[in-house]
Amino acid sequence: MIPREFAYERPESVADAAGLLRSHGDGARVLAGGHSLLPMMKLRLAAPETLVDIGGISSLRGITDAGSYFEIGALTRHADLAGSDLLGLACPVLASAAAGIGDPQVRNRGTIGGSLAQADPHGDLPAVLVALDGEVTAEGPDGTRTIPARDLFRGFLTTSLAADEILTAVRVPKAPHSTYVKFNRRAQDWAIAGVAAVVDGDSARIALTGVGAAPVRAEAAERAFWGGNAAEAAARAADGLDPPSDAAGSADYRRHLARVLTLRALEEAIGG
Ligand SMILES: Cc1cc2nc3c(=O)[nH]c(=O)nc-3n(C[C@H](O)[C@H](O)[C@H](O)COP(=O)(O)OP(=O)(O)OC[C@H]3O[C@@H](n4cnc5c(N)ncnc54)[C@H](O)[C@@H]3O)c2cc1C
CATH class of the missing domain: 3.30.43.10 (Uridine Diphospho-n-acetylenolpyruvylglucosamine Reductase, domain 2)
Incomplete structure (x- = not known):
């Protein structure tokens, strides 16, 4: 140790x-x-x-309302996301996911940038960024670039950030009809599986945690949702999934969780 x-x-x-x-x-x-x-x-x-240690760079902390989206500094802590009234109203998927991360100590030290850069397959915020179709800013000695969520997560603990790049900010659109639900055996544990759902009129974006090496878009479920059919979407949530089996649950159990949690998340997001 x-x-x-x-x-x-x-x-x-x-x-x-x-x-x-x-x-x-x-x-x-x-x-x-x-x-x-x-x-x-x-x-x-x-x-x-x-x-x-980038912890002393105060410009990297904070949540800015930029009209149709939020700009969030990489050092913004999980507790700040969970406690933000702005996010609670206009982007509840992010606030609810952050509120369920670990325990108060973890939420008061862990940062959004660190969670995304870590790309843990059981981490909650990567799936949220994918469901929101957000993006991050990366700054390195050669300049600044924007990386969309779909290009950020490359696999187990792997992102497309270069070794000398710093993730400085996260941009997410406002998404008032959105939520994150996760299933774990004990309060404060990592997700065995989790679902981020963002509903926009007739369509939904759904991303899953804990069922692959990186966040997975549930595309068959998204197509089945068209028009607001949450039950049909949930039935398709495990299509094409190849989840791991481990001490926390078998692959079949994770497929089951994907379906159950997708229904829960969509109903909550529609009602939100
Ligand atoms: C007991 C416990 C329970 C937890 N439970 C959960 C949970 O339920 N859900 C969950 O999602 N997470 C959980 N976590 C993880 C927690 O959310 C971490 O805070 C998070 O994964 C990493 O954020 P950090 O700021 O601590 O990053 P660090 O630990 O400092 O860094 C993590 C990695 O990211 C890199 N990095 C960090 N910031 C940047 C940046 N701005 N630019 C480039 N690279 C960067 C680092 O080099 C390192 O490789 C738990 C952790 C603990 C200890």
Whole structure:
């Protein structure tokens, strides 16, 4: 439970942080809330030579109402998302997912940028970003680029961020008819499966957590929903899924959860 020795840097700007990441090469890792990286270091599943702690860059924190969408700084904590009245009304899928992450300690340290960069297949926020069709901004020594959610998540703990890029902001559209539901065995556990649903008139976008190496769009369910048919959509929610079997549940159990949770999420989103 003791990490390998590492060097520690605490830059004051994104440009300095990106410069440090480039100069230290593959041996450096960004540190945000530390609630995924530090446990991995303690278990020696990660052993960075240098930690670049971006926690002091205050410009990376906050939720801005930009009209039709929200711009959210990467260092915004889960507790800030969960407690935001703005998000609660205009983007409840994000607020409800954040409210169900871990326990109060995790929610008060963990950040939206860290959750997305970590790309844990059981993490809640990646599926939310996919269902919202949101995007992130990444800044590196060579400039700034926008990455749509569909291009961000590449597989197990893998994103399309370069090693010297920092995820600086998240943009999500307003989606008042949306929600996130997850199933776990004990309160505060990670999701065995979860569903993010965003309903917009006759159509819905649905993304699943815990049923693959990365968030999965339930496209057959989305097509079946057309016109508002939640039951038909839920029946198709596991079409094409190839979920893992592990100690938390078999593949069949996860398919079952995908259907049950999709119905719950769509009914809640329509009613919201
Ligand atoms: C007990 C416990 C329970 C938890 N339960 C849940 C749960 O139910 N649901 C859930 O979704 N999560 C859960 N988590 C994970 C938690 O949400 C983490 O906070 C989150 O996964 C990572 O965010 P962080 O800010 O702590 O990132 P860190 O741990 O600091 O970093 C995680 C990874 O992302 C990289 N990174 C961080 N920020 C950036 C950035 N801005 N740009 C580029 N790379 C970056 C780091 O280099 C590292 O590789 C749990 C964690 C714990 C310890």
